[in-house]
Amino acid sequence: MAVTTTAVMTLTLSATIMILATLISKKINEDREKSSPFECGFDPKNSARLPFSSRFFLIAVIFMIFDVEIALLLPMPITMLTSNMKSWMIISTAFLLILIIGLYHEWNQGSLEWSN
Numbered sequence: 176m177a178v179t180t181t182a183v184m185t186l187t188l189s190a191t192i193m194i195l196a197t198l199i200s201k202k203i204n205e206d207r208e209k210s211s212p213f214e215c216g217f218d219p220k221n222s223a224r225l226p227f228s229s230r231f232f233l234i235a236v237i238f239m240i241f242d243v244e245i246a247l248l249l250p251m252p253i254t255m256l257t258s259n260m261k262s263w264m265i266i267s268t269a270f271l272l273i274l275i276i277g278l279y280h281e282w283n284q285g286s287l288e289w290s291n
Contacts (some may be wrong), residue, residue, distance in 0.1 A: 233286060244274055 247270070255263050281287055 237281060237286060240277070 251267055
């Protein structure tokens with residue numbers, strides 16, 4: 176019986192503290208601009224059928240590709256210590272060569288230039 180009472184009191188006290196913290200932390204003056212979402216550089220309050228630049232999405236995809244690439248490059252020096260040096264050099268060189276060829280292709284196509 177004492178364990179149940181202690182659990183109920185703990186739960187009640189926790190809920191009370193969370194509710195008080197929520198009420199105290201509320202901002203009284205909310206700005207319209209700060210409470211509106213901002214997505215991809217266009218106003219979400221306007222019509223959704225307006226044309227927009229597909230450059231936003233192209234740059235986002237390129238960023239994601241190179242972001243994943245960094246996540247794959249960072250552990251390479253650590254894996255060098257625990258793997259066969261010849262196979263590590265072949266795999267690392269092939270990986271970097273693919274990335275450099277991809278970067279050259281994007282640069283050659285003009286995908287990296289914002290003002291077109």
